[in-house]
Amino acid sequence: MKFSANLGFLWNDRPLPEAIRAAKVAGFDAVECHWPYDEPAEAVKAALDETGLTMLGLNTRRGDVGAGDNGLSAIPGRKAEARAAIDEAIAYATAIGTPNIHVMAGFADRDDAHQTFLDNVTYACAQAAPHGITILIEPLNRYDAPGYFLTTTDQALAIIEAVGAPNLKLMFDCYHVQLMEGDLSHRIEVLLPYIGHIQFASVPDRGAPDHGEINYDHVFEVAGRLGYDAPLGAEYKPGGNTDDTLAWMNIWARDSV
Numbered sequence: 238m239k240f241s242a243n244l245g246f247l248w249n250d251r252p253l254p255e256a257i258r259a260a261k262v263a264g265f266d267a268v269e270c271h272w273p274y275d276e277p278a279e280a281v282k283a284a285l286d287e288t289g290l291t292m293l294g295l296n297t298r299r300g301d302v303g304a305g306d307n308g309l310s311a312i313p314g315r316k317a318e319a320r321a322a323i324d325e326a327i328a329y330a331t332a333i334g335t336p337n338i339h340v341m342a343g344f345a346d347r348d349d350a351h352q353t354f355l356d357n358v359t360y361a362c363a364q365a366a367p368h369g370i371t372i373l374i375e376p377l378n379r380y381d382a383p384g385y386f387l388t389t390t391d392q393a394l395a396i397i398e399a400v401g402a403p404n405l406k407l408m409f410d411c412y413h414v415q416l417m418e419g420d421l422s423h424r425i426e427v428l429l430p431y432i433g434h435i436q437f438a439s440v441p442d443r444g445a446p447d448h449g450e451i452n453y454d455h456v457f458e459v460a461g462r463l464g465y466d467a468p469l470g471a472e473y474k475p476g477g478n479t480d481d482t483l484a485w486m487n488i489w490a491r492d493s494v
């Protein structure tokens with residue numbers, strides 16, 4: 238199996254270029270992040286070039302985090318901000334060669350949130366397509382993000398089908414899907430044509446994948462058997478020194494599954 242280090246959580250105690258270098262030393266095949274915007278794109282690109290790693294994905298800015306925002310694209314009345322965040326993400330991704338952008342929906346429960354999200358995701362797909370960038374949408378679980386607009390893979394699938402853009406895919410985060418729906422093997426199989434990226438962490442503590450209620454031996458075997466060969470995103474909270482949490486990488490070392 239190939240693995241991508243999510244630098245939103247792994248080595249997030251250091252500047253992004255240093256985290257990229259640490260991921261390379263640890264043996265990751267790729268990296269991904271959450272919100273890289275405080276770091277000049279040139280410095281991130283230099284670290285990617287130096288290590289030969291690709292930054293697989295980044296997120297649109299969340300909005301006013303201090304006021305509780307966790308994304309903007311499903312929030313009625315904030316279209317201009319949502320689209321500015323999408324434009325910013327596309328510009329940054331283009332500058333560093335990132336192929337995927339996760340467009341964050343935000344907290345919204347009004348009737349018109351669905352149409353707002355459809356409109357903004359349609360905009361994102363159209364803007365991203367000329368750059369060869371795929372837009373990802375990700376259901377988040379109701380415990381960590383109560384009130385988040387997008388919570389299930391069925392909801393995401395309906396949105397993907399309604400938008401109908403070839404560059405719109407599902408971010409399948411095993412951690413969130415397990416908490417909301419379970420049935421991971423079956424869902425990966427059924428949803429495979431729609432999946433743009435897979436992430437993982439233990440459940441329920443969102444730690445390294447070597448404990449908890451998900452048997453990743455099985456989940457990774459299923460993904461591999463179905464022909465999914467892109468790097469799987471390690472998006473877990475190390476709860477200390479990241480380098481001390483990587484024993485799982487030896488369990489599922491390259492080509493062992």
Ligand SMILES: O=C(O)C(=O)[C@@H](O)CO
Pocket residue numbers: 271296339375377410413436472
């Ligand atoms: O929380 C997650 O899971 C993510 O993938 C983030 O990028 C979104 O908050």
Ligand SMILES: [Mg+2]
Pocket residue numbers: 375410436472
């Ligand atoms: Mg995730």
